[in-house]
Amino acid sequence: MAKIKHNNFLDTVNNVISDAAQQGILHLYAEGEGFTGRTIGVRGNTLFHFGTTGYLGLEQDPRLKAAAVSAIQKYGTQFPLSKSYISHPLYRDLEEKIGQMYGQPIIITKNSTLGHLGAIPSAVDDRDAVILDHQVHWSVQNACQLLKNRSIPVEMVRHNHLDMLEDKIKFHSQNRNRIWYMADGIYSMFGDSAPIHELMALSKKYPQLHFYMDDVHGMSWAGRHGTGFVLDQLKKLPDNMLLFGTLSKTFGASGAVLVCPDKKMHHRIKTFGGPLTFSAQLEPASVAAASASADIHLSSEIYNLQNELRERIHYFNGLLASTDIPLVDRNDSPVFYIGTGMPKNGYNFVNRLMEEGFYVNLGLFPAVPVKNTGVRITISRHNQKKEIHALVEAMAHHYPKSLEDTGTDLNRVRHVFALEPQKTKINLIDTDLDIQLESSISKIEKGHWNTFIGTQGVIDWDGLLFLETSFEDNDLVEHNWEFRYLIVRDNKGKPILATFMTIGLWKDDMLAKESISRDLEAIRVYDPYHLTTKVLSVGSLFTEGKHLFLDGDHPLKDKALDILMRTLETLEHQTDAKMTVLRDFGSDDPLGKFLNGHGFVRIQMPDSCAVDLVEREDIEAYISKLSVRNRRHFRKEIQAFEPEFQVDILQTCHEKQLEQVIGLYGNVHQNNLGLNTFPFPERVFKTMSDNPHWEFILLSLRNRPQKPIGVMLCYKNQGKTYVPAFVGLDYDYVRSHHTYRQLLYQTIKRATDLGFDRIDFGMTAAFEKRKLGATVTEQFAYVQASDNFAMELLGIMEREG
Template identity: 60%
Template sequence: MAKIKPHNFLNTVHDVFTDAMQEGILHLYAEGNSFSGRTIRVKNRELFHFGTTGYLGLEQDIRLKNAAITAIERYGTQFPLSKSYISNPLYSELEDQINKMYGTHTIITKNSTLGHIGVIPSVVDDDDVIILDHQVHWSVQNAAKILKTRSVPIEMIRHNHLDMLESKLKKYIHSKKHIWYMADGIYSMYGDFAPVTNLMELGRKYPQLRFYFDDVHGMSWIGKNGTGYVLDQLGELPHNVLLFGTLSKTFGASGALLTCSDFELYNKIKTFGGPLTFSAQLEPASVAAAIASAKIHLTPEIYDLQNDLMERVQLFNSLIKNTELPLVDVNRSPVFFIGTGMPKTGYNFVNRLMKEGFYVNLGIFPAVPVKNTGVRITISRHNQKKEIKALVDAMDYHFPKALQETQTSHKRVFHAFNLVPSIKEEDEMVKDLHLVAETSIKKITKSQWNKVMGGQSVYNWEGLDFLENTFQNNPDKEHNWKFLYVLIKDTYGEIILATFITLSLWKDDMLANARVSLSIEEQRKTNPYYLTSEVISTGSLFTEGNHLYYNNKHPKAISAINTLIKFMQDQQLDDSSKTIVLRDFQKQTPLHAYLQGQGFVRIAMPATCHIELNNIPTLDDYLAKLSSRNRRHYRKDIKPFLNQVTVKIVSKFSASQLNQVQNLFSNVHKNNLGLNTFSFPGKLFELMNAHPLWEFITVSPKDKTDTIVGVMFCYKNSNTVYVPSFVGLDYENLDKYGTYRVLLLMTINRSIALQVPKIDLGMTASFEKKKLGARIVEKYAYMQTEDNFTLEMLGIMEGQR
């Protein structure tokens, strides 16, 4: 599906976070004069704390506290110098202790984010390539993107898909010096693991492969000397592995560390590593606390602490097995994720647990896809076993109530996470609502459909009958669409909601940067369906406008929307499509908060353009109403060409003319990578040519009237709207005859002659249309994806040279 462009991405994150803040879930403040780790005070309530990343509880260890206090008394609150010049007196001891833990070279960094920014650009050469697991932590992805400026290719694979990784390895094995695969050891949301053993086998098979692991969530609670999950799997650190750990989180102090067995590489990083050189060093208190923690890690006590935690983790796992809660990944890490699916369900569930006395984290976009929202529970040594049992009991009780209150079901949640529900459950239709879904417009009464959906674009009853004939029974799958016509009525037969839905193949880069699409189109020359997805959408790729009739004053209005979404999700499951899209909405739609809570992300579509003619009798009268600037544009950039061309209104082409205009359309389609879609089936033009509601405006040179240099393909919608659906152009003569501008003017002239009150000028070329008086309307779609992979991969491709 269409990529979320950077500003849209940030706007989406802002919308989601704002919604969660308003629900009392994010950006909270802990209260009280002290903190034990076992409980946390929020909103004047003492809650059992199941949201910490200090799994061993070392941040409350008296030895770490005393060391930090003593360091402040001796050295002050900070040591304000770059480490490149001189380190505070405690650094040497910390590095010595950490080296003993790992048995190899280590570098201390201010934190993992700055560490990645310092290390990745230092170790990756210009003739290398980076491959990211798409769930690798944001801080790693962000650091890798810095290398775009050096033209280092960055690829992405689906989470833990080693077949996909090997395919990328084969792609680069003969052209790149090193191939860097970057992943987490333990993933922070679901608590699942990197398949380290299998990855090492790939490393032996492909000697150019290098590994960069961020194992900050695997630290301390597992492994020899608490050195983490990755090193626990490896035994010792190979030369082709760089490993990041943390001195914060479970370690109990602050900072991060990089360990590396390649001394030359280690020296290169330590000598100059961007933020490692220019950023402030760790405060004396943090260094001293880290030393105290390292000393614990170097004694058998660390294994007692690990075992103590594992007892609690095993208890939680055993208790969850006896419930119907959707645990997304079953493993032995202290991180658990209970899926809620939609954000609104997550808000409800978290608030219920807080009222019961438990604090948990909400996992939300962009850390997870919007419809994969859920509750992240972390187990620590602070948690007493009776509190763990009480939490599971509370979740088991409140989860179905949260589903019910937010009008969702076990089935929808389990499907969102590709889980199989252990209970059977029927989705109940909302009482007093009746959904009609037909597979052909011929099964809908013409007058009934046109009353609620006619008068727009090409989707009155006659237009949809035309589209069905065009996009069915074609040889190529991208030209075969499934149509569904949905009417939702109340018990009196009043239509509350109406729409038509298509299931069709979309290019994932439809709205991506044209340069990105150009690169992808090169790959489609050998793999025509590369980066394409089945999408179930209101409306179609042939139409634009308000694809949803919705009586928002009806008392069952929201229930009708929810029924539509459930219906589309069921269709998505049946047809194995990846994405649901609701289009086209204006920015201030009252449904925004509701759709966002249902797991939809808002994305900007190309603006649409309309002209309201308001019974203007002639083209001269229309031009006279334009602004002085736009009249000047007409006189300077359009009028001089009118004497050089012949304009015709054609109701039916000859065979040779039809071939001409089809080629002209093909020219435009190939050049319009800013809205990158599949071409239309060849029979479209023949069916248009034979249809009474389609006509064509053509432009030809005055001295070559048989040569068409431009054509507008126009649909006459029930004398209510004139629709120039798309255009064909001869680009070699575009400037010579001002073809496109002439076609726009003649479209307005034809609409006036037909006494049609409105022109739907469609998407793209908004600037040219505005200069002829068109009103520009920003449009948005709401998208619900199976996962974030395609969005993130296209984001990686943006900016690559």
């Protein structure tokens, strides 16, 4: 069977970033002939700057500027030689000063990204293992991909989950020398920190544990000599830690620094550290500016600067505490994250603040989960108290207005960030609309449902009743689904929106590469629910087609869509689902932009295939309209083998036949890891056999009629749509007798004999179905996850593969 196309992560990121750029939030150009750090020019306006990472304002210090200018005058704009041959004359002085700051051997690097690429492959031995905090900076994660070529295991744990980290340490402790945990000191989005003291306690329990800490956002504003948050916590760097700091951002210059207390390892990294050997060295201006900054860090002045910034941070914290603005993590770092929830809320709020004269950053996917979009505000010494006060006043005024503009409320935002809800909640749902939410299709009028949503797949009234019966009271949790049905009508009773939803357990690797699923299935032999998630889905894993009806011309459609979003959020809360999925949308569906704004990321599904039979022709006439090439394929690989098959159409199966059908389905399920789902319970097949809307196309060889080698499980939707929902195969005969292709043909033949208008061939094997006349359509799903952990972990596994 044809290989499934897999979602391209970069395409997903591109969609999100492009949307933010169109909203005027990203990819802006600063304006002006000069900068002070206090303000920044954007789109013809001068805004107070609350987005800098130069927290101490040293990038505007006249001593650093003078040093940089002097260095250019003396040495030129660059020193175009590798440091392996010869270092710039100013380098020795800088290295001595930085070494004095830390009291440990150091290495100066061009930037932190190149530094990680040089240090990590040199520090990590082939006998080691690496565990990443899933919020550790991208540059660290990227450098670790080089380790995969050496078969070094690289794993990931949820952010600051030390119990999960300890489990990984135990797993690797018997087979690995050192176990590296890589994390940030201060995390760049929420401003929260690594639990340094708890990690040190863990390393005493497990001596194999070593640390690689990226503390670039903790640099200068904390610690003795401004050496950062991590060293401020530890006071002395332990031998089992490599520490990265920066000479840019708060330090005010350019470059990065690796601190390595292990002298032998320091020598190895410095002698040959990949890009540390071959990349160009820092420009003379950068070296001179960094040296001037180091002088400040080595003097008592650094503590005055730190105190000035700390006073502003405390002031801002105090002002925020008197408001209802949802600060995601209250701490003493200069990074503040105001939760907005959905991207559209963030776009609105940022634009409002810019119009008021304040520049702030938007935290957006993939840096944070899409539904955890927020405004990232940084406080620096450039910010004056009156401007900080004005910013808080503007936020307090505009934050509720931005929520109102986008049809949400504060408690919806607070929930996605796991913050305590307010005592009162405003209900913005329009009372002019009639909302019907049911837990069973039996409570909905059959004719109405079938008219506006039940014409495709197994999603008519009878099909959904079949699903409810099949997926309840089963032994395993994955075989039990909850159902919800939503219909939104206007005050005249006319349906505007209708859909059904299921809540059940999904495998996180459902659309991952087969090699990844194969590795995960090996783990699931002893841990059956490894990397699985409770999912709230529009539609279900059993059904395909347009699961959502929307009257796009109705004047109240936007309010109906808002009700859908609120219903999904409520159900997610009530059922503790960690992911919401809306699926089976075309590539140009107008709802795409709406869903992006509500925190959904588009991913590509396998293509959908359908056959139009409205001309009521027989099978011979149908085949005659295929292309010359496809008719040749039909004669050679299908028609030539048809005499060898016995074809039985069964409305019901006796016990032995049902056992054979289940076995054939199981073969396909086990071999189709490209669409990796839990197998269906046996009750599904028994219920099919007892249901008048289902039938089985059974293939056997004429010389062995008692042993079926293929089956198509077909649903008859209201006498109009024929749905070959699932297939079963004996793989011993697939190549020799083209069994799958024969089943496709027999399905078309059966549908024409019954006089159906359409065949919903569903997803996968689009190449084979197209050869028999099916129309192939790209399909997309929209996914909203509570966090990015599973996605990032699967991304690591994919790059490893």
